[in-house]
Amino acid sequence: MWRRAASLSPFISSSGSLIRNHQTAYNLKIWESFTTEIPTQVKGGKGPFICFVLGGPGSGKGTQCAKIVKNYGLTHLSAGELLRREIASNSEYGTTILNTIKEGKIVPSEVTVSLIQKEMESSDSKKFLIDGFPRSEENRAAFERIMGAEPDIVLFFDCPEEEMVNRVLNRNEGRVDDNIDTVRKRLQVFKALNLPVINYYARRGKLYTINAVGTVDEIFEQVRAVFAALKLVTE
Numbered sequence: 001m002w003r004r005a006a007s008l009s010p011f012i013s014s015s016g017s018l019i020r021n022h023q024t025a026y027n028l029k030i031w032e033s034f035t036t037e038i039p040t041q042v043k044g045g046k047g048p049f050i051c052f053v054l055g056g057p058g059s060g061k062g063t064q065c066a067k068i069v070k071n072y073g074l075t076h077l078s079a080g081e082l083l084r085r086e087i088a089s090n091s092e093y094g095t096t097i098l099n100t101i102k103e104g105k106i107v108p109s110e111v112t113v114s115l116i117q118k119e120m121e122s123s124d125s126k127k128f129l130i131d132g133f134p135r136s137e138e139n140r141a142a143f144e145r146i147m148g149a150e151p152d153i154v155l156f157f158d159c160p161e162e163e164m165v166n167r168v169l170n171r172n173e174g175r176v177d178d179n180i181d182t183v184r185k186r187l188q189v190f191k192a193l194n195l196p197v198i199n200y201y202a203r204r205g206k207l208y209t210i211n212a213v214g215t216v217d218e219i220f221e222q223v224r225a226v227f228a229a230l231k232l233v234t235e
């Protein structure tokens, strides 16, 4: 079992410097994201803790998720990895998914949500880190509708485009979408479809913006402050 404290720690609520003074690469009105209360769960506290991890391609989502898993024991579900696994398994949607990823577009919500749903429902975990999803308002609505759940918090790794492009082009994981043409398309999709989701969660007081420039450890210190403030306790 795990639980959360009833309010944010003084560290975040009094100084708030980690998030409050940060000018985002995309000029988001992140002041709206501030809340002095822990976000309420739509499921009355009965469902698992859900953290969505958002950010452009190469912003460091996967890298930071690995550290969150190590330090806080959340179960990591990367939507992109689930889709790549589906391609590798030659499933009925494999070719469609592959072509969509090559184009930097977004796979139909039903496909992605059903993969996430399968993972969540077959797991005993009570805390999930959902990485790279939702990528559009339609994705978000489909998750809410199908899962009957909302995230408790959303981390946004905010990174300048030039840095994201450099990281993607140097990633060396042999991905079909890590090339300059696809990454340019992915950045357009990110701005057009993913930023509105990020803004939505800012308005809902669930967004924690992390400055994604710096060393992996420096960035993780900001993440640690968010989790410390939430007092996620594993019992």
Ligand SMILES: Nc1ncnc2c1ncn2[C@@H]1O[C@H](COP(=O)(O)OP(=O)(O)O)[C@@H](O)[C@H]1O
Pocket (backbone or CB within 6 Å): 055, 056, 057, 058, 059, 060, 061, 062, 063, 064, 167, 168, 170, 171, 172, 212, 213, 214, 215, 216, 219
């Ligand atoms: N803070 C950082 N500084 C420089 N390179 C980084 C940093 N964080 C991650 N990377 C590298 O950038 C690339 C993209 O990181 P990744 O975690 O895969 O991002 P995302 O999942 O957001 O696309 C990887 O090669 C990773 O090793």
Ligand SMILES: O=c1ccn([C@@H]2O[C@H](COP(=O)(O)OP(=O)(O)O)[C@@H](O)[C@H]2O)c(=O)[nH]1
Pocket (backbone or CB within 6 Å): 055, 056, 057, 058, 061, 062, 078, 079, 080, 081, 083, 100, 101, 102, 104, 105, 106, 107, 108, 112, 131, 132, 133, 134, 135, 139, 177, 186
């Ligand atoms: O919910 C998702 C997650 C990923 N993708 C597709 O998978 C690609 C790679 O996603 P991933 O999260 O692995 O990329 P990252 O942002 O980590 O580089 C995206 O560009 C999309 O084409 C998608 O359609 N829906």
Ligand SMILES: [Mg+2]
Pocket (backbone or CB within 6 Å): 061, 062, 078, 080, 132
């Ligand atoms: Mg990733």
